Amino acid sequence: MRALVEQMVRAIVDHxxxxxxxxxxxxxxxxxxxxxxxxxxxxxxxxxxRNVQAMRTILTAVGAxxxxxxTLEIIED
Numbered sequence: 001m002r003a004l005v006e007q008m009v010r011a012i013v014d015h016x017x018x019x020x021x022x023x024x025x026x027x028x029x030x031x032x033x034x035x036x037x038x039x040x041x042x043x044x045x046x047x048x049x050r051n052v053q054a055m056r057t058i059l060t061a062v063g064a065x066x067x068x069x070x071t072l073e074i075i076e077d
Contacts, residue, residue, distance in 0.1 A: 004062070055072055059072055
């Protein structure tokens with residue numbers, strides 16, 4: 001799932017080299033943390049959160065196959 005998120009985010013941003021994706025897995029939950037350049041945060045979130053919500057929907061579907069809850073967090077520095 002980490003690679004999927006990284007590929008989607010790199011396609012959206014202007015500075016793909018600044019994308020950092022970390023995956024923290026527990027027993028039934030996976031948390032995916034995304035860090036991007038400050039000027040790209042808005043692009044990842046999208047208008048009214050549409051981009052990030054679409055990514056969360058995809059991750060929920062992928063996680064459902066493995067019976068896991070997946071959370072996507074955009075980390076702002």
